[in-house]
Amino acid sequence: MTPRRKRLFMVLGAVAGVGLALALALQAFQDNVLYYYSPTQVAEGAVPDDDRRFRVGGLVAVGTVERAPGDMTVSFELTDGRENIEVTYSGILPNLFREEQGVIAHGNFGADGRFEADEILAKHDENYMAPEVKDSLHETEWQRQQREESEGQGGYGEEY
Amino acid sequence: MMADRRWRWFHRLGSPPHVYSLAGRLAPWLGWIALILLLAGVVWGLVFAPPDYEQGDGFRIIYVHVPSAWLSLFVYTAMAVACAVGLIWRMKVAFAAAIAMAPLGAMFTFLSLATGSIWGQPMWGTWWAWDPRLTSQLILLFLYLGFIALNRAFPEQQTGDRASALLGVVGVVNVPIIHFSVDWWHSLHQPATIAQFGPPAIDTAMLIPLLITAVGFKLYFLWLLCLQLRSELLYRERRASWVKAEAGKIST
Numbered sequence: 561m562t563p564r565r566k567r568l569f570m571v572l573g574a575v576a577g578v579g580l581a582l583a584l585a586l587q588a589f590q591d592n593v594l595y596y597y598s599p600t601q602v603a604e605g606a607v608p609d610d611d612r613r614f615r616v617g618g619l620v621a622v623g624t625v626e627r628a629p630g631d632m633t634v635s636f637e638l639t640d641g642r643e644n645i646e647v648t649y650s651g652i653l654p655n656l657f658r659e660e661q662g663v664i665a666h667g668n669f670g671a672d673g674r675f676e677a678d679e680i681l682a683k684h685d686e687n688y689m690a691p692e693v694k695d696s697l698h699e700t701e702w703q704r705q706q707r708e709e710s711e712g713q714g715g716y717g718e719e720y
Numbered sequence: 721m722m723a724d725r726r727w728r729w730f731h732r733l734g735s736p737p738h739v740y741s742l743a744g745r746l747a748p749w750l751g752w753i754a755l756i757l758l759l760a761g762v763v764w765g766l767v768f769a770p771p772d773y774e775q776g777d778g779f780r781i782i783y784v785h786v787p788s789a790w791l792s793l794f795v796y797t798a799m800a801v802a803c804a805v806g807l808i809w810r811m812k813v814a815f816a817a818a819i820a821m822a823p824l825g826a827m828f829t830f831l832s833l834a835t836g837s838i839w840g841q842p843m844w845g846t847w848w849a850w851d852p853r854l855t856s857q858l859i860l861l862f863l864y865l866g867f868i869a870l871n872r873a874f875p876e877q878q879t880g881d882r883a884s885a886l887l888g889v890v891g892v893v894n895v896p897i898i899h900f901s902v903d904w905w906h907s908l909h910q911p912a913t914i915a916q917f918g919p920p921a922i923d924t925a926m927l928i929p930l931l932i933t934a935v936g937f938k939l940y941f942l943w944l945l946c947l948q949l950r951s952e953l954l955y956r957e958r959r960a961s962w963v964k965a966e967a968g969k970i971s972t
Contacts, residue, residue: 567808571889579893586897595851595906617906654845656774664908681844686913688782688922689773 596664599643616645617664649677656682736953737962739813743946750943757936765929781839783930787937789832793895795825800892803885815881816956819871820948824941826864833857852901853909863891
């Protein structure tokens with residue numbers, strides 16, 4: 561075996577070794593790197609039962625979004641198709657927030673059994689479309705603001 | 721004999737003066753074509769492409785974010801290959817190329833993280849999340865910075881080259897992790913739009929300027945690499961006769 565060939569195998573061996581070690585480590589951590597729980601996991605009691613905060617992810621259930629008039633409080637139900645969780649939140653919603661959008665709420669259950677979120681993150685999907693292409697069934701936060709602004713100016717609310 | 725001639729161009733890549741002058745001849749072409757493509761792609765993307773149905777004009781950051789994210793992975797892979805060639809064949813130019821690429825890769829990685837963060841604040845609702853994609857991309861930035869630090873940490877350039885090359889080669893396992901992180905774990909970051917099986921999930925009117933900027937970014941990187949590599953070779957070969965001859969050309 562020439563020294564060059566020996567070095568080739570040493571390099572390949574180092575990459576394979578580190579790759580294998582990392583793969584095993586990630587496999588072992590699979591459950592611990594979970595970024596959020598689903599409503600079903602919450603219902604089954606998989607979440608911490610002390611007052612530690614955690615994340616719940618799911619879709620915003622259709623027809624459940626209610627905005628309190630005059631302040632920034634919003635309540636909605638988060639669903640994964642099996643279980644629903646009632647969430648309240650006060651603050652600026654991400655632009656992508658809408659019905660049937662995937663969102664992740666960070667917080668804990670309050671005394672009234674509702675999930676009090678201090679942070680709402682919206683998950684974007686991989687689709688990019690022009691507005692004319694997408695027949696807008698769902699209004700996003702960005703579109704709502706656009707519509708309300710244009711309506712405020714007595715304008716063309718039907719554009720999207 | 722045939723085989724010798726066929727591989728001659730490859731063997732000449734091992735010669736610093738040859739690579740120095742080759743990079744010098746390529747650089748203006750790469751630079752000007754990159755400038756034209758970047759101008760065309762950015763104007764097209766920012767002005768003429770339609771807004772996104774969901775994100776409005778906010779999606780337009782894609783024209784910087786995606787090309788720099790692609791490049792951050794491409795540059796790392798290229799750097800790891802250069803490191804492996806340097807380690808196995810003891811090729812001086814390969815080590816010089818690896819250290820010339822590292823700051824450029826770090827720059828594109830930083831750009832992808834920064835633009836992603838700016839987009840994430842209004843769209844997701846947060847500047848940063850410890851999500852698998854974002855975290856592995858941050859590790860990529862640290863790999864680049866660690867590579868540079870290790871390369872320059874020894875008084876002997878050769879020791880630094882070999883030590884950092886090992887880090888560079890081994891770090892390549894992070895590249896597939898970054899790419900597949902959005903499929904393997906619950907992730908806040910969306911899955912791949914273009915690098916997937918089947919047609920890309922993006923409007924053609926948005927895709928064309930993206931591909932133009934992506935090619936423009938790549939040529940821009942190659943242009944910078946030519947300049948970086950030339951100065952790195954001059955520094956490394958500063959005691960060689962060909963560098964003294966080059967210096968003589970300038971001073972007369």
